[in-house]
Amino acid sequence: MEISSENTHPPRAESPRAGGERALLLSIGAVERDTGLSKDVLRMWERRYAFPQPLRDDHGERIYPPDQVAKLRTVKRLMDRGFRPGKIIGMAPADLDALAASATNRAGHDDEIEAILELIRAHQLPELRQRLGQMLMRQGLQRFVTDTVGPLTVAVGDAWVRGEFAVFEEHLYTEQIQGVLRNAIASAQGHSKAPRILLTTFPSEQHRLGMLMVESLLVVDGATCIPLGTETPGAEIARAVGAHRVNVVALSFSAAFPDRQAAAGLRELRASIPRDVEIWAGGSCIRRLRRSIDGVVLVRSLDQLPQLVTEWRAAHPRA
Amino acid sequence: MEISSENTHPPRAESPRAGGERALLLSIGAVERDTGLSKDVLRMWERRYAFPQPLRDDHGERIYPPDQVAKLRTVKRLMDRGFRPGKIIGMAPADLDALAASATNRAGHDDEIEAILELIRAHQLPELRQRLGQMLMRQGLQRFVTDTVGPLTVAVGDAWVRGEFAVFEEHLYTEQIQGVLRNAIASAQGHSKAPRILLTTFPSEQHRLGMLMVESLLVVDGATCIPLGTETPGAEIARAVGAHRVNVVALSFSAAFPDRQAAAGLRELRASIPRDVEIWAGGSCIRRLRRSIDGVVLVRSLDQLPQLVTEWRAAHPRA
């Protein structure tokens, strides 16, 4: 989720008398935080689509009943999957759920993946940790990432859209995978050779997991990774390229990232760093792009990465 | 640095022609993300204090020149340190910087910390990693967190505000510390006992490092941690408390987090989870709070954590 307004949190409605069973009516600021829809958007939708229709408190301020907030959450989830608000906001909650179910592919998981999903659902944290560790050992880091973590992350995302996973379950999953992968990366790191690869995402792209998967695969191949975390502004990427004598910039884009912005950002970056520094772009957003971008390698699958490293080495024998 | 706004992607001003030397004029949304001051506040200050005084583009929309943004950053930073806007917003930039310098303690770093800062500045990534690893080994996880990572993070933040560190240098630092701490947490995890502690931050609070420091200390004390990463909505925290049979909810707040929001969010959370589940709140924002919040433990220093765990255990002997 991404919100635009940031700090606004209304001290207003939110705390009706703390004691009794309260109706849990939320102020506009609370809904913003909860759903990730900015206050401007909430008011705009009310005007345009006549939904939501919040009640008003003594002071004429909006207060949202829980069922409307729930519907807003579902709509937001579907929007993250590419639906446009106008098309879906009028639908009944039940139809929305049906739509979410049909928009994801529920089937086709092998038993391993299904078993892990079940552990998350059952909140079996220690077992989950252990199972992930086991699979890493059995498959090795490379196959663990491509065959397990990749599909699993997609499955978790799908389940979340269908409302089968709560936000906190998805957060917990993300956190556990991060732990496992970071650990594996630390162990695999050793002989760092060329190429030197800078890893990050553009601003407003918070998807860390993709980046960590990429880092894992690159480290396995013995490349030197310079991870900058998420949301590095273009100008800063350019500075880092110089400071760290980088050979390749690898960028990750989640499905939620707007195609155009990705293409524009990549072109701008291409223009601002030396031609002999390669740019690799990957992630669901990139997979959607039709046309190629001059001077940018579009990575459509994680499997390509080892090969890209090999090719780079072949092209730069003395490095 | 920590940024509060999360999703806003202003397609407006920000990307003037990529090629030439651009003037770097920012739209109000961009300034919001950059400084952490909401659009409402930026417009309000303009009306009340006659600062900032943004220019206007062809369409009458505000565009902020870099020097005003810089001053806004400094003002925000001082506010995070407890100054009130009305008192400082009229001061000249030079005076503000002087005030900021006197408010941050530049001196007093021991040589160890200074040496690490120097490694970051010099972009010596392998040496940085090695040095952090060494210090962890020498000090042990607990002292490493309280005596090294804590002060170091503050020093990096201070240096960033003074413009001595680039964004990418700060990102790299954050990423390295994350690697080291996550690794240490994984190794320290073993006999997990009571209490079961849920760890997260509120929405729009992205400061992961604080959370990881806390997790490290708790794991050392043998507590069971359920880390949810950052930005979990209040309602989800409540659900997670039930699902994971949590004894304590620990929340981390960076300096950039607005006090009011923190207090309101904590009160709301307090009302929505069972009374026998404790709430511990910590971080720079909490250190600023004057009044206590009913039913919430305000943790003003990392050192308190082990003691809190001990006290919890004493109060719940059979757990």
Place this chain on the structure above:
DNA sequence: GAAGCCACTTTGACTAGGACAAACTCCATG
């Protein structure tokens, strides 16, 4: 001199609707 209380000041989160550009959709043309 510390503690409590009150009035005053400061502050920012909310209210309203209108305007416009970027992004998306769709269709026609090369």
Place this chain on the structure above:
DNA sequence: CATGGAGTTTGTCCTAGTCAAAGTGGCTTC
């Protein structure tokens, strides 16, 4: 099949007020 243009959708920006909560400071009282 793709490129270009027209029309639609969408969200961010604008205006200007209002009011509650937090902070400040002075007063009284013990």
